[in-house]
Amino acid sequence: MDVGKLRNFLRICDVKAPRDQPNALAAGVACPAPPIPPPPVSSIRDPTSIMWRWAIPIAICHLLALAAFAPWFFSWSGVVVALLGFYVFGVLGINVGFHRLLTHRGFSCLKWLEHSLAILGVCSLQGSPVFWVAAHRRHHHHADERPDPHSPSVNFLWAHIGWLLVESGVFAPLGWKFQYAKDLLHDPFYARLERSCVWIALGSWLGFFVVGIATGFLIGGSGLQVLQFGASLLLWGGIVRTVAVWHITWSVNSVTHLWGYRNYESEENSRNNVFIGILAAGEGWHNNHHADQRSAKHGHLWWEFDGTYLTIRLLATIGLVNGIVMPNSRLAAARVR
Ligand SMILES: [Zn+2]
Numbered sequence: 001m002d003v004g005k006l007r008n009f010l011r012i013c014d015v016k017a018p019r020d021q022p023n024a025l026a027a028g029v030a031c032p033a034p035p036i037p038p039p040p041v042s043s044i045r046d047p048t049s050i051m052w053r054w055a056i057p058i059a060i061c062h063l064l065a066l067a068a069f070a071p072w073f074f075s076w077s078g079v080v081v082a083l084l085g086f087y088v089f090g091v092l093g094i095n096v097g098f099h100r101l102l103t104h105r106g107f108s109c110l111k112w113l114e115h116s117l118a119i120l121g122v123c124s125l126q127g128s129p130v131f132w133v134a135a136h137r138r139h140h141h142h143a144d145e146r147p148d149p150h151s152p153s154v155n156f157l158w159a160h161i162g163w164l165l166v167e168s169g170v171f172a173p174l175g176w177k178f179q180y181a182k183d184l185l186h187d188p189f190y191a192r193l194e195r196s197c198v199w200i201a202l203g204s205w206l207g208f209f210v211v212g213i214a215t216g217f218l219i220g221g222s223g224l225q226v227l228q229f230g231a232s233l234l235l236w237g238g239i240v241r242t243v244a245v246w247h248i249t250w251s252v253n254s255v256t257h258l259w260g261y262r263n264y265e266s267e268e269n270s271r272n273n274v275f276i277g278i279l280a281a282g283e284g285w286h287n288n289h290h291a292d293q294r295s296a297k298h299g300h301l302w303w304e305f306d307g308t309y310l311t312i313r314l315l316a317t318i319g320l321v322n323g324i325v326m327p328n329s330r331l332a333a334a335r336v337r
């Protein structure tokens with residue numbers, strides 16, 4: 001990896017005074033994206049500042065995801081499993097579990113369901129629940145300011161993936177996870193996941209391979225056909241799906257702080273982006289979300305489709321969820337007309 005290019009990615013911006021109330025709505029006054037200083041440049045000169053422990057697995061997964069399109073690995077069954085996995089691990093695990101429940105407590109449910117949703121999120125290989133929640137709460141607390149781990153005020157690539165590849169110092173202060181996610185760390189279930197989450201995710205990938213092998217035997221395939229089908233389900237159900245959900249989640253961090261429209265003049269540069277809004281099942285109505293972070297409903301206008309909220313509603317209909325937090329009724333008055 002070219003460290004010089006990474007340095008260029010992170011070159012920019014003058015220092016700006018921090019805001020006292022980062023998430024308060026400005027009273028009808030437009031607030032352009034504030035520039036933020038780059039991460040410590042001295043550390044970027046050092047190749048050891050690249051977080052190889054994350055960069056290498058991310059690179060390997062992308063290569064394997066590309067390999068899945070080779071004819072030998074491709075199967076329509078794999079594509080269907082990937083789409084189902086997108087909903088189960090992406091929408092249920094990340095959107096419903098990690099984001100709207102664990103981070104913002106936008107609804108309530110029994111512990112067994114909360115923990116099950118957390119396990120589904122873990123299988124998306126986006127880090128432990130504590131890491132994800134702490135990083136996201138830090139983003140909300142300091143959105144588009146220096147402590148924001150992934151602001152596109154640095155640049156698009158930094159917000160999208162760079163913050164996961166280069167040691168920037170934003171996570172350096174000891175105890176940042178405890179500061180932002182101590183409620184989770186007090187639960188022994190989440191404390192244990194700090195050590196085991198990667199193995200759970202890899203185990204779920206292995207599960208796709210085993211199911212593929214078993215299905216191949218049941219339908220009477222030859223040894224090579226059975227292996228081929230198992231490999232196809234592993235690549236599509238596990239790796240292609242994981243990489244796709246990565247980029248969708250990362251697009252919420254990058255795209256929806258750059259491009260789109262604003263319903264509310266919040267103090268950061270969050271945007272509602274139609275493409276990401278639909279693709280990410282409602283997570284792309286990001287300006288609405290920044291304006292009213294606890295609300296479990298991110299689509300505020302009738303046409304802002306929010307598949308994640310509809311899923312939460314469905315869970316409530318069958319009695320698994322209650323206490324759904326709806327958009328603040330006073331918020332509509334602050335909406336940009
Ligand atoms: Zn944001």
Ligand SMILES: [Zn+2]
Pocket residue numbers: 099103104136140289293
């Ligand atoms: Zn959020």
